[in-house]
Amino acid sequence: MIYLDNSATTKPYQEVIDSFTQVSEKYYGNPSSIHRTGAAAERLLWRARQQAAELLDVKEEEIVFTSGGTEGNNTAIKGIALAHQKRGRHIITSCIEHPSVLEACRGLEGLGFSVTYLPVNHQGLVDPAAVEAAITEETILISIMHVNNELGTIQPVEEIGKIAKQYPKLHFHVDHVQGFGKVPMPLTNSGIDLCTISGHKIHGLKGTGLLYAKKGTHLFPLMHGGGQEQSIRSGTENLAGTVSLVKALRLILEEQQKGKQHLLDMKERLWSCLDKTKQVSINSPAGHAPHIINISVPGFKPEVLIHALSEKGYYISTKSACSSKNEDVSAVLAACGMPESKSSSALRISLSYHNQQREIEGFCKALGETLHQFSEVMG
Amino acid sequence: MHYEYILIRYGEIALKGKNRKFFTQKLQENVQSELKDIPDIKVKRQRDRMYILLNGQDPEPIINRCKTIFGIHSLSKAIKVDNEEEQIKKAALFALQEAQGVNTFKVTTKRTDKNFPVRSQQFNQVLGGYLLKNTEGYTVDVHQPDMELRVEIRQDGTYITSQKILAAGGLPVGSSGKTLLLLSGGIDSPVAGYLTMKRGVQVEAVHFHSPPFTSERAKQKVFDLARQLTKYGHSIRIHVVPFTKLQQKVHQVIPHGYSMTVMRRMMMRISEQIASREGILSLTTGESLGQVASQTMESMHAINEVTNYPVLRPLITMDKEDIIDISQQIDTYDISIRPYEDCCTVFVPDAPKTMPRKEKVNQFEQAEDFSDLLTETLENIEVVTIDSQAKEEEFDALL
Numbered sequence: 001m002i003y004l005d006n007s008a009t010t011k012p013y014q015e016v017i018d019s020f021t022q023v024s025e026k027y028y029g030n031p032s033s034i035h036r037t038g039a040a041a042e043r044l045l046w047r048a049r050q051q052a053a054e055l056l057d058v059k060e061e062e063i064v065f066t067s068g069g070t071e072g073n074n075t076a077i078k079g080i081a082l083a084h085q086k087r088g089r090h091i092i093t094s095c096i097e098h099p100s101v102l103e104a105c106r107g108l109e110g111l112g113f114s115v116t117y118l119p120v121n122h123q124g125l126v127d128p129a130a131v132e133a134a135i136t137e138e139t140i141l142i143s144i145m146h147v148n149n150e151l152g153t154i155q156p157v158e159e160i161g162k163i164a165k166q167y168p169k170l171h172f173h174v175d176h177v178q179g180f181g182k183v184p185m186p187l188t189n190s191g192i193d194l195c196t197i198s199g200h201k202i203h204g205l206k207g208t209g210l211l212y213a214k215k216g217t218h219l220f221p222l223m224h225g226g227g228q229e230q231s232i233r234s235g236t237e238n239l240a241g242t243v244s245l246v247k248a249l250r251l252i253l254e255e256q257q258k259g260k261q262h263l264l265d266m267k268e269r270l271w272s273c274l275d276k277t278k279q280v281s282i283n284s285p286a287g288h289a290p291h292i293i294n295i296s297v298p299g300f301k302p303e304v305l306i307h308a309l310s311e312k313g314y315y316i317s318t319k320s321a322c323s324s325k326n327e328d329v330s331a332v333l334a335a336c337g338m339p340e341s342k343s344s345s346a347l348r349i350s351l352s353y354h355n356q357q358r359e360i361e362g363f364c365k366a367l368g369e370t371l372h373q374f375s376e377v378m379g
Numbered sequence: 380m381h382y383e384y385i386l387i388r389y390g391e392i393a394l395k396g397k398n399r400k401f402f403t404q405k406l407q408e409n410v411q412s413e414l415k416d417i418p419d420i421k422v423k424r425q426r427d428r429m430y431i432l433l434n435g436q437d438p439e440p441i442i443n444r445c446k447t448i449f450g451i452h453s454l455s456k457a458i459k460v461d462n463e464e465e466q467i468k469k470a471a472l473f474a475l476q477e478a479q480g481v482n483t484f485k486v487t488t489k490r491t492d493k494n495f496p497v498r499s500q501q502f503n504q505v506l507g508g509y510l511l512k513n514t515e516g517y518t519v520d521v522h523q524p525d526m527e528l529r530v531e532i533r534q535d536g537t538y539i540t541s542q543k544i545l546a547a548g549g550l551p552v553g554s555s556g557k558t559l560l561l562l563s564g565g566i567d568s569p570v571a572g573y574l575t576m577k578r579g580v581q582v583e584a585v586h587f588h589s590p591p592f593t594s595e596r597a598k599q600k601v602f603d604l605a606r607q608l609t610k611y612g613h614s615i616r617i618h619v620v621p622f623t624k625l626q627q628k629v630h631q632v633i634p635h636g637y638s639m640t641v642m643r644r645m646m647m648r649i650s651e652q653i654a655s656r657e658g659i660l661s662l663t664t665g666e667s668l669g670q671v672a673s674q675t676m677e678s679m680h681a682i683n684e685v686t687n688y689p690v691l692r693p694l695i696t697m698d699k700e701d702i703i704d705i706s707q708q709i710d711t712y713d714i715s716i717r718p719y720e721d722c723c724t725v726f727v728p729d730a731p732k733t734m735p736r737k738e739k740v741n742q743f744e745q746a747e748d749f750s751d752l753l754t755e756t757l758e759n760i761e762v763v764t765i766d767s768q769a770k771e772e773e774f775d776a777l778l
Contacts, residue, residue, distance in 0.1 A: 019777045039595050047774045061713065243777050250778065 002359045005317045006201075007149055007178055007292055007350035013203045013251055016244045020205060023240035031237050032226065041239055048239075048246040055249050057188055058212055064229045065242045068209035069177040070100040071222075072196030073143075075211055075232065076173040077104040079219030080141045080194070081113055087169060088138035089113045094126045094155075096332045097145055098175055105143075114138075123285035124153035124336050132163045135170065142172045147179035150332040150348060152284045152292030154183055161191030171217060177201055181252035182263070182291050193217045197249075199241075203352070204248030208241040252353075259353035263290045266351055266360050273364035279371050283333060283346060291351045294333075296342035297371070305347060305370060312366045316349045380473040382438050382456040386540055387429040387445065390452035390548045403429070405579075406450040406551035409612065413444055430457075442544060447610050449577050450551035455529075455540040462495050462537050468509050470539045471528055475510055475517065478542055483520035484510070490532045506530065550579030552612030557581045558691060559654045560663045561646065562601055562617070564721040567665030567694055569604045569711040570702050574693035575663050576611045583659060584615055585650050587622040589725060597719040602765055607711050609767040618653050619761045625752050626726060632747045635728035640735040641744060642726075643673050643682045645753070651686045652757055663691040667702065677734040684737060 003011065023044070029037030031045045046060075053060045066072045081091065093105055095117040105115045116134045118126050126144055135142075142164055146157050157174050164172035173194040179185055181202045187195060194217060199208030213219060213232065225234025267290050274280050274295055283294040297305060302318040309316060333343035349363070387410070392402040407424045410431070414420060419434040420441070431441060438456050445454055458474065460466040475484060486506045488499040497505060506528075507519055531538045560572045562584040572582050586601045598619065605615045625645055633641045650662050666674045673682065683690060694702055706712040 023777060034594065034596075036595060039599070042596070043599065043771075044774055044777070047771060048778060051778050246778050 002314045002355075002362060004349045004351060004355065004359070004363060005315045006352040006355075007348065008317055009200045009206070010203045010352055011354070012200075012205055012244075013248060015251065016204055016248050019247045020240045020244040023243045027239055031239065032228070041237075044243060045237055045239055048243050052210060052246045052249060055246075055253055056212060057186070059215055061230060062212055062215055064211040064213055064232045065237065065245070066196075066209045066211050066233060067207050067238075068200065069098070069175070069196055069198035071233075072177075072198065072209050072211040073098065073100040073173075073175055074104050075219065075222050076194040076196060076213070077101060077141065077143055078108065078222060079232070080171050080173070080217075081108050081111075082220035083218045084140040084171075085113070088136075088140045090136055090138035091115045091141045091143065092118065092131060092134045092139060093143045094118045094120060094145070095335045096120050096124055096148055096150075096153075097143065098149060098177065101143055101145070101175055120153075120335055122336050122338075123288075124148050124151045124332065125285075126155050126160070128156050128159040128163060131160050135163075135167060139167070139170050141170060143175070144172075145175040145178070146185050147176075147183050147289045147292070148332065149178045149292075150330060150346070151294045151336070152178075152289035154179070154288045157185060157192070158190065163191075164193075165191035178289070178292070181249075181256050183289055184256070187212060187214075199245040199248055202248050202252040203354075204245050205241060207238070208245035208248075210245065255353040260290070263351060263353055266355055266357060267291065267293065269357060269360050270349065270351075270364070273360075274367075277364075277368060277371065279375070280367075281342065283336075283338065283342065293349045295347050295349070296333075296338075296345045297347065298341040298345050300345055300371070300374065302345055302347050304374065305367075308370045308374065309363075309366055312370070314363050314366050316347055316363075318347055380458070380470065381435075382541070383433055383459055384457040384538070385431040385433065385438055385441060385445070386455045386457045386538070387431065388452045388454070388543075389428065390450055390546075391550060392450055399426075402450065402551055402554050402579075405554045406448070409448055409450070409551050409553065410445065412613075413448055414441060417441065446544065446546045448551075449547050449549035449579065449611060450554070451546040452548055453543045453545050455543050457538050457540040459536045459538055462492055462532055464497070464505075467530060467532075467537050467539065468506065470537075471506055471530065472510060472513055474528060474539055474541045475526070476514065478526050481525040481542070482516070483518050483524045484526045484528055485519055485521045485524040486510070486528045486530060488530045488532065492532050492534050495532045502530070502532075547577065547611070549577035552576050552579055553581045555579035555581075556661075557583065557657075557659045558661045558663045559618075559650055559657070559659045560584045561650060561665070562586050562604065563665070563723055564597055564600050564604065564715065564719070565665065565723070566706050566712060566715040567667060567670075567702055569608060569665075569715065570705045570709070571663055571665035571691075571693045572608050573611060573705065573709050573711075575691055576608065580663075581613060582608065582615055582663070583618065583657065585618045585620060585653055587620045587626075587646060587649075587721075589623040589626050590621075592623065592626075592725040593720050596717070597721050600714060600717050600719055602763065603714045604711055605765040606767065607709065607714060609765060611709075614764055614766045617763045617765060619763060620649055620756060621759045621761075622756065625749070625756050628747075628749070628752060630726045633743050636730060636732045637735060637740060637743055638726065638728055639673055639731040640678060640681050640740050643678075644685045644740070644744070645749070647682060647686045647690075648753065649756060651688050653760070654688060661689040661691055662686065663693070665694055665702075666692045667694045667697055667699070670699065672731040672733045675733045677736075678732075681735045681737045681740050684740075 027041045029041040031042035049060045049063050052063050171193040174192050175196050177198045180197045193214045195212040197210050200206045221232050223234045228234050279297050280295050329343040330346050411422050421432040423430045458470040460470045486503045488502045490499045526542050529540045558580050560582050562568045629642050
């Protein structure tokens with residue numbers, strides 16, 4: 001099996017699974033208990049937080065461990081909205097965000113908030129000038145993703161951060177779920193107040209993640225209770241999950257150092273083979289995320305290609321896994337102004353450091369054969 | 380082009396006369412030890428400055444670490460080129476463009492190699508003009524520039540240095556002897572430790588632990604505080620004193636108004652004993668005049684009676700807010716406010732005497748025999764060495 005659907009989820013590192021089981025067996029104490037087992041669990045949690053902070057170059061108290069990307073995005077968006085609604089009730093985001101951002105915003109619209117969904121250009125890029133133009137006295141939050149999950153477009157978050165810095169009243173949230181470990185994004189001095197990271201996209205486990213919340217950022221918690229995670233996310237800590245997440249953070253950043261070129265080489269190889277295949281048109285903008293290529297094969301039903309390829313042992317996806325069940329066109333591609341022939345026939349190939357060049361070669365061959373095989377029927 | 384050196388300017392050491400070499404050597408050792416895990420770099424000492432030869436290493440993390448080493452006044456990244464106009468221009472252009480947040484600059488040339496054909500003043504203008512012509516958005520400001528680009532034309536080459544980054548100042552740790560810090564876990568004592576370290580003092584710590592009245596977490600808190608302090612110098616040895624029995628006895632036999640005073644005197648006696656056996660010449664506390672009952676003039680008078688060692692009290696005249704400010708700067712505050720009981724908060728009488736009388740304290744102490752308990756306590760001290768890197772191998776493997 002050749003797994004090329006790493007933006008949907010990744011295979012956990014063996015070390016991560018080992019840490020999870022070891023912590024579950026040995027440190028099952030509740031970090032809030034005052035006896036020794038509790039103290040050891042608390043200590044381990046603290047070390048995990050310290051290491052996470054060190055890896056992200058932020059402060060320990062700025063780390064909030066969560067259950068993943070959806071929770072991180074919801075905590076940030078609803079948390080800011082509810083905590084600062086007296087100051088203003090306007091939110092700026094883009095129309096190509098992940099559903100956990102878009103739906104959170106739509107939910108808030110139902111509560112009386114107003115939301116500006118910024119358009120994107122044909123590459124899927126948000127224009128920083130449009131962000132600035134959308135800011136009003138009422139604006140309390142800008143939420144823009146770093147790397148788009150369908151196209152791999154890298155948003156100009158650095159520039160948007162500079163703009164956000166000039167408006168101290170508003171907060172800037174970045175959904176970094178697809179970018180972390182692949183496309184560096186420094187947090188210090190960036191103007192970013194909140195940043196979502198998910199564990200299972202970086203070879204960690206499902207149900208793990210973290211939210212960076214800059215010191216002094218006030219959030220209304222989604223979970224009230226015992227005051228864990230700086231009172232932003234109450235509930236007995238998932239210590240085993242947290243430790244495994246922090247291990248995944250460390251390992252993916254090490255791989256990013258070592259494997260940067262390997263990933264680029266694979267993408268380049270894949271890009272050139274797709275570029276040469278006449279039925280295929282590449283939707284991803286050149287020079288963006290090193291691990292995502294989105295293509296369209298007009299005239300071919302994407303599901304059919306996926307099934308045919310998976311029979312040959314290659315796993316890729318249509319659109320993003322999170323919205324694959326909707327029959328309609330890709331909203332992201334439609335937002336980029338692509339015709340329906342393209343936006344309804346899109347496929348996504350997403351790589352990880354663990355893929356190999358020969359897998360890419362194999363995939364290109366398999367895709368070629370599949371297209372050839374079906375072109376008589378469908379093409 | 381890239382930076383080849385980091386230039387280190389001395390702080391107060393520069394004022395030292397004949398002892399200067401002792402101080403600079405100490406500083407060199409401290410810098411080397413702080414950077415020992417970075418391969419290929421070299422730390423070179425000269426009379427008036429020090430250089431770190433980068434050999435291809437990224438200067439930024441090195442500068443960040445050096446910022447907390449006492450004895451360094453400031454740092455700058457530097458490039459060395461031949462005494463040749465074109466090369467100097469290119470290096471200056473690189474330094475200007477690489478610097479962050481700079482809108483205005485000035486060039487200061489110092490020409491010690493008089494063979495170089497252009498005079499300093501003239502060369503400032505040549506270089507300034509070249510930089511303005513080859514960049515956009517910069518202006519020259521000779522009074523308050525964002526960046527002073529220093530060009531030193533020496534016999535062995537020309538050094539171009541970038542922005543001056545201020546460091547911690549003070550004297551190199553280890554150049555002023557050793558002290559024993561009474562480290563409780565509160566906000567004050569780590570700040571006192573930090574300030575003595577800043578004056579070049581090497582610190583060991585003593586902590587009084589009273590299980591089960593104080594918990595493992597309280598002890599861990601003190602270790603974490605000490606680890607925070609290691610950032611400013613060296614690994615720290617902590618003498619953990621098993622204080623329960625002695626504290627209980629004091630509580631039982633001494634009238635409650637005086638139990639706190641006697642307890643403090645016991646702490647002083649034990650600390651002095653530790654200092655004496657470790658060859659440490661002074662004690663340090665986080666006392667601040669009038670802050671609590673034990674820190675009134677009368678209390679200090681009564682407590683200090685039991686030791687002849689100098690007791691350093693760097694916070695003695697400071698306000699609580701100022702102490703908190705420093706504790707936040709040195710990242711000990713968040714650890715200090717963890718809510719665990721320490722030996723000073725258990726057995727606290729309702730109304731400790733703020734004006735204890737020395738004669739009375741002596742009278743109460745003499746009525747009892749504490750000597751066996753004191754000996755037993757001293758024999759059971761546990762010594763823990765805290766390194767800058769938390770060594771918890773079991774945890775590290777999991778993470």
